[in-house]
Amino acid sequence: MAGKYKPFLAAIFLQVGYAGMDILSKAALNQGMSNYALVVYRHAIATIVMAPFAAFFDKKVRPKMTLSIFFKIMLLGLLEPVIDQNLYYLGMKYTTATFATALYNILPAITFLMAWILRLEKVNFRSIRSHGKVIGTLTTVAGAMVMTLMKGPVLELFWTKGSINHEAAAKNGTGLHDSIKGGIMITIGCFSYACFVILQAITLETYPADLSLTVWICLVGTLEGTIAALIMEKGNAAIWAIKWDTKLLTAAYSGIVCSGLSYYIQGMIMKQRGPVFVTAFSPLCMVIVAFMSTFILAEQMFLGRVIGAIIIIGGLYLVLWGKSKDYKSPPSPLIEAGKVGSGKNEKEGSDHEAITVDEDAQEKIHSSIV
Structure with a gap:
């Protein structure tokens, strides 16, 4: 019975880790850290930390590298470490940590649609659980649009009333133009990450060495991220300066927890439950970030975002319910x-x-x- 709950506990651990990364990343970006440098440092640290474990534990299961597998790894390193993370950080710069994590909840919907198209996810329109998946997917997208376009009045929370940092709050407050711009970047990043998750599930079928695949993704992501940083920052050497401060802590934490461990753990989950299950727990990250941001970053909480968040959670509950039925139905006699x-x-x-x-x-x- 204990093994039955391992995928759930692992998925929850991932979201808790992502929540910590969002808070630290927003603080580092507010201090002027380049998102391109953050991505490079993050995956360089992940490569260094995970490589010894891969070398030791994957000795007997590591298959021979082929041109097809290497091409998939190159694409994996581009989709998530470079495209998704840079667009996510840029979107966060234009908005807030709470907004970014909330909008990212369209990820399960995009992953579900792609898995359905590629026949990695089965949908039977005569089945109630399939209705839950489809309706939940549409509801999630609707909630994301509400969060992006609807702002509403500021909510004064009891732990921030009368003590909120108005200067920080003013900085973190975003207009409709910035919300739309940031929302588009985050949405494109979601699509890129969905492609990454699907491709990772496919790659694991021919390259089942989870730790080694994680190291390869981080290494390739470091190299490709460096090229992107040099191009986008036009050779500005100042972006690489780093000290013993929040910037280094952010790079180390996000590299070890949210790249190294994350890629490995989600690969293990996908072997049992598929790519849609991995992304279905993202609302938990939003709840944690929304709560912590009011304390640490003095971010404002708007009514429109709360309404959108509730819609998203309801839609994702339906998706997760539909997925859970796939595994709870007993074998037919x-x-x-x-x-x-x-x-x-x-x-x-x-x-x-x-x-x-x-x-x-x-x-x-x-x-x-x-």
């Missing part, structure tokens, strides 16, 4: 009988709806129950 029965019984049993689940899904269901 007809299937079990068909396995030990005659070929005639197997043919007769195939006419029943209960046998529409494939053998791989049945194995996952059985292992989760055990």
Whole structure:
């Protein structure tokens, strides 16, 4: 039974880690740190930390590197470490940490649609759980649009009333133009990350060494991120200056927790539950960040964002509910009988709806129950 809850606990751990990264990243960016330098330092640290573990633990499971696998790794390093993270940090600069994490909740919807198109996620329109997935996906997108376009009055929270840092609050307050600009960047970043998650799941089928794949992604991301930084910052050497301060702490924390451990853990989760399950827990990160930002960053909380957040959480609950039903349905007795029965019984049993689940899904269901 303990193994049944491991994917849930691992996914929650990822979101707690991401919440800490969002708070630290916003503080570092506010201090003038280049998002391009942050991405490079982040993955360089992740590579150094994770490489010894990959060299030791993956000795027996590491397959031979092929041109096809290397091309996928190059694309993985570009999609998430370079495109997604830089656009996410730029979007956060134009908005707030709370806004960025809230809008990022469209990630499960995008991942679901892509997995559906690529047939990694099954949808049966005669099934209630599939209705939950589709309706939840549309609701999530609607909630994200509400958060982006609807601001509303400022909410005075009881722990900030009368003591909020108005100078910081004014800095963190964003207009509609900046919200739209930041929202577009974050949305493109979400699409890039969804592509990354899908491609990672596909790559793990031919390169099942999780730790080694993590190191390769971080190493390639470091190299590609350096090229992007040199181009975008036009060779400005000042962006690489770093001291023993929040900037270094942000790079170290996000590199170890949110790149090294994150890529490895989400790969392990995807082997059991698929890419959609990995991204379905992102609302937890938003809740943590929204709460912590009012304390640490003195960010303002707007009614429109609260309403949008509630809509997003409701939609994602439906998606997660639909996914959970995929693993809670017990194996059909007809299937079990068909396995030990005659070929005639197997043919007769195939006419029943209960046998529409494939053998791989049945194995996952059985292992989760055990």
